[in-house]
Amino acid sequence: MSLPAAVLASVQVLVMVAVSPLLVGLMRQTRACLEGRVGAGLVQPWRDLRKWMSKETLSALGTGWTSAAGPVIVVVSGLLICVLVPLVGAVPFPSVPDDLFVVVAVLLLGTVATDLVGLDAGTAFGGMGSSRQMTIAALVEPTVLVAVYALSIPVGSSALSRIVRARVEDPSSVASPVSLLALVALAIAVIAETGRLPVDNPTTHLELTMVHEAMVLESSGRDLGWLELGSWLRLGALLGLLGSLLIPWGIATEVTVGSLAVGVAALVVKLTLLGGALAAAEVFVAKLRLFRVPELLAGSFALAFLAVTASYLLVQAG
Amino acid sequence: MSGVAGGIYTQVSLTVLAVLASVLVPPAHRARVAGMTVAAVGVAGAVTGALALAGGHAGSIEIPMSLPFDPVVLAPDALGGFFMLVAGCVGAVAAVFAIGYVHGPSASRTAWSALAAFLLAVQLVPAAADAVSFLLMWELMALASTVLVLTEHAARVEVRSAALWYAAMTQLSFLMILAGFAVLAAAGHGTGFAAMGTVDPGSTAAAVAFVLLALGFATKSGIVPVHVWLPRAHPAAPSHVSAVMSAAMVKMGVYGVLLVVVRLLPGGPYWWGLLLIALGAVSAVYGILQASVASDLKRLLGYSTTENVGLMFLAAGTAVLLRAYGISVSAEVALVACLLLVVSHAAFKTTLFLGAGSVLHATGERDLDRLGGLGARMPTTAAAFGVGALGAAALPVTCGFVAEWALLQSLIHGARPQDRLVSVVMPVSVAVVALTAGLALMTFVKAYGIAFLARPRSAEAAVAADSPTSMRVSLVAAASAVVVLGLIPGVMVSAAARATELRGVGPVWVGGIDLSGVAARLDPVGLTVMAALVTLPVLLIVWRLARRRPRRPVDLAWGCGGVRVSPRMQYTATSFAEPLSRVFDDALRPARDVEVTHLSESRYLVERVQFSQRLDDVVEVRAYRPVIGLADRFGVFARRLQNGSILRYLGYSFVALLLVLVVVTL
Amino acid sequence: MTLLVLLPGVVCLGLAAATALRPRAAWGRLAGLLGAAAILASGIALVAIVLNGSTPTAAGGLLRVDALSAFMLTVIGAVGLTATWAGLPARSGPNPPGRYVSMVCLFLGAMSVAVLADNLGLLWVAVEATTVATAFLVGHRRSRHSLEAAWKYVVLGSVGVAIAFLGIVLLYAATLSAGTPTLSWSVLDHTHPPMDPALVTVAAALAVLGFATKAGLAPMHSWLPDAHSQAPAPVSGLMSGVLLSVAFYAILRVQAIVDPVIGPDLMRNLLLTAGLLSLTVSAALILRQRDLKRMLAYSSIEHMGLLALAAATGSTLALTAALLHVLGHGLAKSSTFVVSGRILAAEGTTQIADIRSLHARRPGLAVPLLVGMAALLGFPPFSMFFSEVAIVVAGFQGGLGWVMAVALALLLVLFAGLARHTVRMLFGASHRDAAAETAGGAPAVRLPTAPDRSAHGPRVPLAIAFGVVAVVGFAAGPLASILAQAASVLGGTP
């Protein structure tokens, strides 16, 4: 492992751990403002986290080591994504490529862990949440991979850092129809993966609609804490990834203090923008029925697929 | 005598020994003795395979025939050795598992002897160097496995029909392969593979032969639409047999396809690739869809086999297609991906079937809806099954993930703008693989979560205890294979590269993969180290918190206030898959039946609601049943030919005489 | 040598006469066994002699032994031994009446004369003699059914064979007009007389048509299922195992004579038609077959059809395969018929629907039946696997690809039907559940409380027969060479 990559990775992890709760806080606050509520403030997630960590952890009858290990795995997968995805800078480890397929796999590892926690609870709600989340995840998978494919075509590699670097060197490529289609598709996929509206309402606890909340219903104390932190991390990382692909400015291509500082700043800005935009959008959309979700995902898949074919056909035309 | 020949002789003699052991040893010790001998057969197969893989054409044995065939020879090449190795390992593990597993009919003399013969046949199919020996081993394999499928015929009614389906479909596959080889033999003037290799892949004969052979091998591999035997036979057979069938025997179909497209008729036209891709894609999606809604554990695993073999066919087809378009690098990667899929599927499917067998052994249940909470009662099985499920869901760090990663790499680097066809096919394939992966994820989360987590849904599950040592040992062995191959896939890759004489791929420092051709590399070890690094602080925190306030068990989960949560309130496998089966309603066509009984007082108050859902195999219902019915009606009609009247019989002869007279004289 | 050639016929006729005269003799029950043993012994000896390159003759050249005759004689001996030995009534049972035994001996003798004859006329007489002998055997169980079967058998059989005789007459006429009046194929083989092709064509067609009747080839097969199902099991075994093959041997001889004169096309087309028709008929009627013995009979028609296809192909590989198939089918089919007879004795029926879960109740009967069916379905290691593979491969190599494709499709149907019936009879829950399965709750069959392991007859012959069928596919050496020589006698084109 090369030193700069290690430095960058640790910076990314620390920044994300610090920022992602704030991001969630920001989004909640934005919604509160737009809905004319006072809101709990930016740092409320941090307060929740501290509270959960200090509370006692209860485990129901019949739950096994899965309930204990699951949350840890979730948070670890979140951290791992923060390591692999180029957020602050695009300097990969030579031996561990930030291959997008690997990233997706790690992401799914987290999803699976959450689901198993939900199933382990042995209640109707847990199973309900897991089943719904798995259905969505299964249907999102094609969109994600095909979008990845689309993005990888111009650079001829599925390594994120190379994709991002290419965009840094040639920002105009962002505006190409191919990448726009792919990005829209990816955005929808991210929304689905992170359980935001219209796929899932992170604030509801109504059994007819809730997905993520249903799974963590039985967790308490630090288990809940890890679960929430994990989900926040992945939200942050995925938004950050979108940011790096959509607004490839300020990404550090070599590791110096200056470039890192710029990168961090840029990351924070991007997250603020995207998070705010997402939260604002959520105010205006209603949650879809579960059985309407496939239509949305099919749409995003179509976009991704168009992106791929377009990328070939356009080249053929040109 | 070369090592390979010696190895083959050893396998045969060990098999004879195993048969003798299972016949002579008294029941008390039969399982142990016979089991170890059969395992030895497997080991011998693995070693022979490794030798053949290392040495290429290293040795040959000629079987004396009383008919003037061309020489009937067993001479495994590197590719054959690869498959022999896989089959041997699977067989050995399964045999050890069987020691503790067998009971009643599956512990009988016949069952043990058949198992030994089955193993030998499976290991020698890839050793064949000519059509006759290939067909011989192929049919021995079919016969032995049919006997094994029939093992529990007295215990369960469905076994008979399962065996019948299996036998008929196997015969179909055999006849198609026979015809295909015969066509090649006619065109190449000889039944030896060398002679067949001289046929020009572009010729009509080659095309006919390819279609016949591809369909024949597809039938044996459980490819849609000729898969119908698979979801029946796997649940019917004893679990260790299902493991060998699914992890080793079905692979022989894949071997056959590779034999044709790599060894006999390399460089076939592009449409061969398209055919294979189409078969594979359909099977992958259909198989995993059925698996994701199945609630019989072994049926689920059977359908998942269809899915995985579909992916293998897809990979092989991609290789052919890309080679036809001269995109050789990605073609090589696709070929390697195919072999990686073979190995990884062998590993995790063995684990899963043996795990299912362990569950069956402990609870007597295959129905997920009656299982649950086994994780606490049978930890070893749970852990092993979990690892296997990870592999089947293609998650890191298992061999399943590596194989799928390689496949995706070959696909996304396959297309070039100038080849319109390829650049249309590749994205579709990526989408198919992706959808398959997603559904597989769901399927195995369901399988593991419902069976091993939460609380038992039946009395049998509540009193289950973990399995005897031999079963646990083999489970652990299989599961560790899944993980180890996932950690250092370099081993698999170099083996695969050797088996297909490829250059574009190779291992990197700690057993990682380097697809230099497509500029992609994967190093699970590094990934693991990294994961460990980020896990460390988290664990530290957990540890400190746990020391301050340990977790406290409370008696029950929250029951929405008042209601006490009973195990029957949990989600079952059926309910878990319900959303999905709704989404894919048109493809699956489940037969749902909701029965509402109202109170006698008022039709607004419901007394009882009964919901039942049956999921038959659509293909079987739509495609096979009508044909069978037609055949039966024809059979009834044909009875009139033989209506017992001698006058009519004499009439037949008379007409025949007149016809012949007229024909020969005019 | 001459003695050796005469031995089978003499011994069998002698035994026949003896048993006819002394019906109550204690050794009577063994007579058939002795005759078959004599045939087998002389057959093996003759094989050895022929392999040494000499062709012994006897009775002024009427009998002549070449490789083909020797092989066929051995087959007759082996199958006869299996059928008669395995068909021996249980120790306790009463001796069969003298006429039964003497007819069996006559039957065996006639068949061995048929294969030893070097004269189409004598061959014809012998084949007709088998009809005479078996007529009584078919009608042995003096029931209405056996009577009906016997009548159909005799009428259809002798009419068919009469047609064959017309063919032979015409062939004789052809040789006559060619200047060398003879019916001996050794003569015809050495001195190729300039026969009139048109006449020979008619002759060959009629002869094939006639002998096809005895060989059970469609559409002349109609007698076969009735006769096979009504005859006593060992006789069914003999008829299906060797009688059909002997008739087919006659067809092969005719083919060998006429092909050089008129070219292979006529025989090829006739045999292809007959073969495919036979496969079709057997497939159609096995699908919903209700009787075990009739099922076996139709399976014989199937195998005869395969032989016809092989003969039509006519290459060395195909002909050797056909001969090996004759051996394997003879042994396996006769053993299976014997087992079916034991099932009839034990269960009181051969109705497939009434035979339930045999494997759980009477393993002693189920196992041999299972092995026999596996052999007949062409599973390795049984030799039929190799002969079928060889026939198909040879067919494709001989340019009969489409025919073989059709044949394979029919074979699949046949496999499905046979496997279905076999599984129905053998497998499934033991009697308690069987009783539950039947709607009324009453047991479908009168069932013993504990599984009955006795084989209801000698096991050894069955074991030997199946063992032989299992190894002859591999065994090279003398078998391979005698097969090769026999094929060369038939002028197989490599």
Added chain:
Amino acid sequence: MNDSLFAQLVSLCAGLLLLSGVLIVWRRSLTAQVRFLALQGAALAVLVAVIGDYQTSAELIGVAALVLALKAVLLPAVLNRAVARGDAGQLETPVINTTAALIASSLLTMLAYVVSRPLQAAGSGPAAKAVPVGIALLLYGFLVLATRRHAVSQLVGFLMLDNGIATVAFLISGGVPLVVELGVSLDVLLVVLILQVLTGRIRTEFGAADLDDLSELRD
């Protein structure tokens, strides 16, 4: 004898054979059928004798005697016993009515003339010219076999078929070697005896010798 006489005699016998064949197809009473069969046998014997005399071969004369004994005397006698045992002079009802049968027989005669062209091509002289008669007899025999319900008339049909074959044999090649001839005659005799015995059994089992009863073995 000279050729013309030989030719006339041969054609006379052939005519007799054909006539008797047609009459057998025509008549429905068993006794009549058997009588005509005997006539046919006699005609055949005469034919053989004529040929023998023409070729001046003692062997053929002997064969003629044999044929006379067998086909004109012995076999008809056996048949008569079979008939007499039961329904003498009974009129049977064929599957197709007499008119149709006669038309069919004439058609068959034509067919016989057509198909026996290659056969005539082989031999020469008046004998060969009469070959179609034999074929016609053969076909008549088959027609009777396939359309008559009574066991005895099946015997008649079989014997007529056999006569046809014998006719062809003698006309075309002066018969087959003696040993074969003997064997053949013996076989025919035995078959007829067997069938006669079976007929008796059928009567006792089924009450009548009607073959329609014999259709219990079926699929």
